[in-house]
Amino acid sequence: MPPTTQPTQPTTPDARPRTSSLRGVLAERASAEAAVGEKLDELWEEEPGLIGFITTVNHKRIGRRYLVTASFFFLLAGVNALIMRAQLGSPDNKLVDPELYNQLFSLHGTAMIFFFATPMNSGFGNFVVPLMIGTRDMAFPRLNALSYWIFLFSGLFMFSSLPLGLAPDGGWFAYVPLTGDKYLPGLNLDFYTLGLLFLAVSSTVGAINLIVTIIKMRAPGMSLNRMPLFVWAILTQSFMLVFALPPLDTANAMLFMDRRFHTRFFVPSDGGDAILWQHLFWLFGHPDVYIIVLPAMGMISSVIPTFSGRPILAYPFVVLATIATGIISFGVWVHHMFAVGLSDVSLSFFAAATLTISLPAGIQMFAWLGTLWRGRIVLSTAMLYAVGFLVAFTLGGVTGVMFAVVPFDQQVTDSYFVVAHFHYVLFGGAVLPILAGLFYWWPKITGRMTNARAGLWSFGLVFGGFNLTFFPMHIAGLLGMPRRIYTYQPGLGWTVWNVLSTVGAFVLAAGLLLTLGLFVHSLVRGERAPDDPWGANTLEWATGSPPKDYNFPVIPTVHSGNPLWDGRTLPSMVEHRHDPGRTLTEEHKTLRTSELDSRVEAVMTMPEETALPLLVAVLLTSMFVALLVSAYVAAGIIAGFMAVAVTWWLWHRPEVEPG
Amino acid sequence: MLAPKQRRLLMALGCVLTSGVVAGCDRSTPSALDPSGPKSDLVATSWWILFSVAAAVCILVTVLAVVPMLLRRRRRQVKGGDGKRFVMICGIILPGLVLMATFALSVTDIATDASPPRPSRMTIDVIGHRWWWEVRYQGSAAVTANEIHVPVGTPVQLRLQTADVIHSFWVPEVMPKMDLLPKRVNETWLSVSRPGTYRGQCAEYCGLQHAHMAFLVVAQPRADFDTWLGRQAQDAPQPTTAEAQRGLSVLTQSSCATCHTVRGTSATGDIGPDLTHVGGRQRLAAGAIPNDFGHMSGWVANSQTVKPGNIMPPQHLSPEDLRAVVTYLQGLG
Incomplete structure (x- = not known):
């Protein structure tokens, strides 16, 4: 879909910008998607x-x-x-x-x-x-x-x-x-x-x-x-x-x-x-x-x-x-x-x-x-x-x-x-x-x-x-x-x-x-929803409706407490659209930032899809059913299996590289 | 728009409901707002203070929330500023003052409620059972169930205990709740200012028949009370008719006697209520049914149809025996 809105004008973060149109795809997101969307789609797409x-x-x-x-x-x-x-x-x-x-x-x-x-x-x-x-x-x-x-x-x-x-x-x-x-x-x-x-x-x-x-x-x-x-x-x-x-x-x-x-x-x-x-x-x-x-x-x-x-x-x-x-x-x-x-x-x-x-x-x-x-x-x-x-x-x-x-x-x-x-x-x-x-x-x-x-x-x-x-x-x-x-x-x-x-x-x-x-x-x-139907102030509205699997094609720089109204946060998605440190297009990755000021600390690799959580949950369920019917020995054995499954799960730790 | 209309409707409803509380209370309603004793008087007074402040706050917030909705088309531009001073004054200072006043009210009420206006000269033990109330008068042989007689205008000391799970003693017109806890004795007091019968009910969920664990507080003038207590302290009257005589022997020779006591006879069970003067009580089965020949017969024959799950098993008596035993019990005034 072509972008139907103009980039928002810089205004004070004090109020909703009057110029922002509430229809279609945000221009900033469209430009960022055009740059890296396809690559990210492949990386983040899940099994059907x-x-x-x-x-x-x-x-x-x-x-x-x-x-x-x-x-x-x-x-x-x-x-x-x-x-x-x-x-x-x-x-x-x-x-x-x-x-x-x-x-x-x-x-x-x-x-x-x-x-x-x-x-x-x-x-x-x-x-x-x-x-x-x-x-x-x-x-x-x-x-x-x-x-x-x-x-x-x-x-x-x-x-x-x-x-x-x-x-x-x-x-x-x-x-x-x-x-x-x-x-x-x-x-x-x-x-x-x-x-x-x-x-x-x-x-x-x-x-x-x-x-x-x-x-x-x-x-x-x-x-x-x-x-x-x-x-x-x-x-x-x-x-x-x-x-x-x-x-x-x-x-x-x-x-x-x-x-x-x-x-x-x-x-x-x-x-x-x-x-x-x-x-x-x-x-x-x-x-x-x-x-x-x-x-x-x-x-x-x-x-x-x-x-x-x-x-x-x-x-x-x-x-x-x-x-x-x-x-x-x-x-x-x-x-x-x-x-x-x-x-x-x-x-x-x-x-x-x-x-x-x-x-x-x-x-x-x-x-x-x-x-x-x-x-x-x-x-x-x-x-x-x-x-x-x-x-x-x-x-x-x-x-x-x-x-x-x-x-x-x-x-x-x-x-x-x-x-x-x-x-x-x-x-x-x-x-x-x-x-x-x-x-x-x-x-x-x-x-x-x-x-x-x-x-x-x-x-x-x-x-x-x-x-x-x-x-x-x-x-x-x-x-x-x-x-x-x-x-x-x-x-x-x-x-x-x-x-x-x-x-x-x-x-x-x-x-x-x-x-x-x-x-x-x-x-x-229902009518198709635009990115930001309400003219809201927070970042979730800078994504697609519904958002892509990777949420943000380009991770933005946040400039205020009302990022969509400050006129600078959205454009940062356009500015960084060729910055590999923000697009992270090689693997399943996202940024790790500092606790107070949110400065970039590292790039984290995110885990792939897995059925392990379901397996552990099923084991836990059987353990509780065993406890319910007073099969305590069975519950103990299932707990053993669960320990093995969790160990397997924790064996491969995600990579973290300095950002 | 529907929203303000809704709210107007609601407000009208609120007025109707409030006036209903004030006007619509007849004597049979155990209303906390129609108090007949110093403890509930205190609460009712505090309630009207709290209610007025609460109503004012609710109206204020409703107006503040609804008016901007109604005026929304008049405003072209948002107003700036971060309103710290407004929030400081309306959200911290004003509520702070109201809350401090509420605390003063609370502390005063706690102190007033803690002890009776005059020392009490009489102590009653109330023991909760699933699902009935045992009542013992200290210094007297009187034991009764689900009916507590007290002299009017005199503070009475209560010792609340339970034989099984937690129950809660509540007579809305006379006194707020106090729990009955296992292995503990909760001491409190009660005073009734007007003669009359007041309904109380267990207020802590205690299992299957929690709904049927009511009792009555009967406040009598001193002389009447003394007469009543004197009578209750005595053994059961001897049966005067052949039918009642037969009832007594059925009672003592059947399973009744394993659970119930009738003082002055060989029935000395201590699982169910003391039946020595059961005929004089207003209701049976902890308030579930009236105390008359028909209801009592039904109860004795199969109490499970009346109050499912109570521990009294159905009694397999012949119709003649049943009539005899109920005649006897009804005669125990």
Whole structure:
């Protein structure tokens, strides 16, 4: 396709250049592609067909798979929720029995947190981050494939429990001693402990991969103070995952041993401690809220500046707020335990910590609002969802602040008020931004545009349904309705609020189905997307839609925090189009740069496609299945095979030459 | 545009819902906003303060977010500047002040809530079981289940314990939650300011029948309470009719006695609730069903149809024996 735009005029990085046209291929990219595109195509092209499918290590394919798989699990866990809402739609309802209901809510929570929200963010991280920082793949592409396969298999492992009638039934935070083998025998809780340990392997390697990618592979010139806020959010989130998962893994390993080998970590009658589980779980669990919400906020920090046509307000404050959230979130876990009977000093301390963590959220909120006020708004579907997020997340935030008033927390904790609160935080604070992110990056991911009018309906139904589902729950909770009850009696004043919630849930489901239909329609019939349909400010929009396998024909020099608006970063792709140090056309290669200033340090050879990650993931899956069915010897043997496979994998190290 | 319309709709809905909370509470709703004791009074007062501030913040943010959308066609040019001062004032200083005030409220509430206004002279042990509540009055032989009588206007010391998993004691109109933890005793207090019956329910998920683990707090004037406690401390009354007499012998000779105690008889089981004065209780099965002849018969015959998974097995009694035993139990006032 011929270039249809003129090179952008140099302007200040303060605003979107007015001259940039939003159609076709960017002239700078066209010129760079013309120089080296063909050579790179040959080098980076992957095997077609099934072999390519199982051996791929391309971050974009893996990122897409993460998004599709996580959305699939969202659908399944959403159906769980619809069944629960149908059951609660009338008092003394007998649609499902308590056994199934308890499995449904336990699996719903576990799946939404672990198998949807976190991996969905990983999907965006995988697809968008390498593009945003101007590199050709993740730091460890094979590890990336491994982390995807493990995520897929652990999700299938966890969900297979439901058709077997053995889904976890101890709630998503699985409090002991209820979840010990004495009170909940059967494989249900073993699916939980093993499934989460299994998934944790994926999350941990995925997080380390993103950290290394972000720290070592940013395009020359993208010093830390020019890094996009979404990348900051993913970096912070990845560090949080690395530190938050060990307490959860430890707790799950201990519970598994309690259940199988009669260790007594959590058995109070034998000197174990029931509260220990709560500390370990929430020491993971509270940071996890931000592990989910921070990347979502990062998406908002991408969407709002683009559709306001100006950079975000107070960038350094937003960066500091992101990091501060990550750190403070490790110090607030006890507010999940205010009714446990702790000392007044602990209560006051954690009340203060809980209040502190809302400060960084306030900073980000007003940075977004200020950006809207000083911008020139384009009301796209992504922007609608972003504004919906601002409203919903604020509501979830203010009820969160209320919990710092300890006696109030003790009144509403474990009631539907809390259910309302965390759905405002997690649906309002994560799902709405994820939808904003999907609409925003959809043209980049698929090369197709979505229908704006249908987008309006999508937002209307989802946002309306969401509020109708979860707002009445605040009231049900204040009227004394505890959470996790499979039914309730008539005449308690709860029925009307539950009916509203149930109606809302089905409106929400209709909205989500419409959204799914809209995306499918776009894939089949959607208009072809230009490189930069929104006139955005970050580097991913300097690639094709969808990007070529090598992302950037020429690795650009980044001149500002809003590279596509500074008028210098894009032309650098043209300037360097004959520079072998930036085109890297000999082999599968990309640049390694310094941590702070992003100066070129070396040229790295990237690994080729391989089925090894799939093999290791299959072995790991069989090991967990063996552990589940108590075949410990078999599990040991499989672990041996896995060690051999991993050794084989690590034998050939990639070449690194000084740059 | 749909977005602002949506929001207007939402706001209207919000108003309707809020007024519903205030106006629509009848006495049978265990509403935290209709308090009948100092602990819940404190929380309800704090709630309205928190609610007002929260509503103001939500309205402010909604306006700030929606107005630029409505005015978007008026703006031709973006405004420059990086807005550090705006973010500093609105995002740090103002929220900081609000949060400090919230902390002051929290610390005051924690201190007020910690101890009763007057020292309590009475202690009640509450022991959680899957899925019912055992209640013991210290200094008295009285043992009851799922129904806690207290004198009105007097702080009562509570000692919360559990026989199995974690439960949580919650009477929204009277007191916020306190957990029942294995191998620990959580001490707290409770005071009811108006005579009446208040519904409580387990608030920590405790397994299959967590939904059916309710109880009642009955606040009575002192004299009535003393009478009640005196009666509860006594052994079960002797059966007065032949039918009831037959019921007693069925009870003591069948499997009932292995799990239940009826003081003054040879039934001394300690797995299920004490039945010494079961006839006087308002509800059965931890609030699941009313306490009358029909419901109790159904429960004794096969409690699994009422509350699946509870540990009481179906009782294979002849219709005559069943009628006799229920007649006897209903007579235990």
